[in-house]
Amino acid sequence: MRIAELSERSGVPIPTIKYYLREGLLPRGEATGRNQARYGNEHLSRLRLVRALTTVGGLSVATVREVLAEVGEPGVGLHSKLGLVMRRLPLVGDDIEPREEDRERARAFVTRRDWFFYPDHPALEALAVVLAGHREAGHPVTEADLDRYAESAEQIARVDLDRISGLPEAEDVLEGAVIKTVLGDTLLAVLRRLAQVDESAERNLDEAGRRAAREG
Amino acid sequence: MRIAELSERSGVPIPTIKYYLREGLLPRGEATGRNQARYGNEHLSRLRLVRALTTVGGLSVATVREVLAEVGEPGVGLHSKLGLVMRRLPLVGDDIEPREEDRERARAFVTRRDWFFYPDHPALEALAVVLAGHREAGHPVTEADLDRYAESAEQIARVDLDRISGLPEAEDVLEGAVIKTVLGDTLLAVLRRLAQVDESAERNLDEAGRRAAREG
């Protein structure tokens, strides 16, 4: 297919597709002439992946490029490659510099939960940043809350790993893993909000109030 | 205190503070002269709140302004005000337009789980967007996965509501609720990633491998 069809089938405007080509997010099509190229289904699916990661996942173009580069590289095994990719997925901005006490708390937490961890994993630093953010905002997280959240996180991680390992043994396993992880963050945030609404109604409204609210 | 001290104690540069004043994220100090004003602790804590929401929570300046405006308005009760604020917290970009089938699935899901919901709540539309994102990326979410995540979301919401209702009855309850909700998204995402690392190691490494990995 040519660029017009690629655009039509993906819903992405042609100039944007050209932009992604320039930026290396989308491989060039197979050249058939000085100014003609053919794109295949792999381009279409790559394009959809890019859109999902940027729009729903909130990743920047630069991050998507890095992640895709890692996904595309041959060599290391699936498990360690997946680990490499995960490390790149951004969690927090770097505008807050945690104190050593926050880092210490993060390490103590994973140790206390007996979680396996890499001491240099960015998620560990990210935890320190989040703890610092709470602290600086005047609402520090308690150990107890951390633990209750951790319980849920463990459950969720089991679902995540099941979903990932359940992927068919194709070459786009990593792609699927990335999508499920990145979009999974958003999915969970949304479900959490919906569950909060329910729980809040449960606690604050009686049956009549619920019926009234539901009907506008 | 004057602006220099405010800057020093918050770590936010003076020009940025002036920017927040311009943008209405921070109320003006009490004027003591044509070009002098005094700031109090409430300014400092407001400033820290703004920073936490933008840097850790990832909220835009415009969103923070809207949320703060709502928090500051008197009138409606705490419960419904909190609901109003929550509706404003962004979950997904609006670049993806879900199909009616996605919306239908979102509604069916909350109904099936017997969750109380407002038909016009943005989180419901956000769920449709996320489902659409997965679908368009070629990795649709199964009902079973949705259900497993929902279980965890319910647990999490209980923790969230406990944390919020555990806040002391001060005037900044809403502020605390906002912080805990927004930063909570990030906190959970981080914990999830850490739990994934653990779960993945659990499944893929033997004891020797774990020891080796841990030691670099």
Add this chain to the structure above:
DNA sequence: GATAGTGGATAGTGTTGGTATCCATAGTGG
């Protein structure tokens, strides 16, 4: 052979989240 479409390059745009500069005025050490 006219017309529309293509790949590729280069330049421009709108938004966001700040910085920098300037000014008249206020506080402060000597």
Add this chain to the structure above:
DNA sequence: CCACTATGGATACCAACACTATCCACTATC
């Protein structure tokens, strides 16, 4: 009292980001 720094406030500027527009020589197609 006077030099000097700091302040509040306004305005202008800036860098990054994610596109979008234009242009060109060329190709495909009707």
